[in-house]
Amino acid sequence: MSSQLSIFLRNHEAAARAGLDLVRRAARNQRRRPWGDELASLALEAEEDLTSLRRLMRHLDVSPAPVLGTALRLGERAGRLKPNGHLVRRAPLSDLVEVQGVLTALTLKGAGWRALLATRAADGAELDLPALVERADRQQERLLAVHSAVAVRSLA
DSSP states (O other): OOHHHHHHHHHHHHHHHHHHHHHHHHHHHTTTSTTHHHHHHHHHHHHHHHHHHHHHHHHTTOOOOHHHHHHHHHHHHHTTOOOOSOSSSOOTTHHHHHHHHHHHHHHHHHHHHHHHHHHTTTTTSSOOHHHHHHHHHHHHHHHHHHHHHHHHHHHO
């Protein structure tokens, strides 16, 4: 196995942890919105996807990069400290910004699965990469529907 593949997997695992934090936060913050259940469902699926990635890493004997993961998670948290004129309560655009962040994370996850599929890096692992690619596509479609609803509510 190449060192580039190890780096790739570590980067994607760290990003997946940060993405999981983000989708969980969005689901928690927006649980009372009409799309709250969809975000909660996506959060559960993101956790399952991270488990799949970690299973592949164990199969390939690649350990996570704890420092990188911590840095990305801290960066995700620091992103919450933006000057938006609302120090105590959520800004009107917070829901939209969160959903767009999750959408970005989903796009990266799908691209990661596609790269692994194209390179056959997971051959021999008990991992159904075509199914994970399809799942990422479905997740993105579902989140785009949420995004539209959030955009209408946030920008109208």
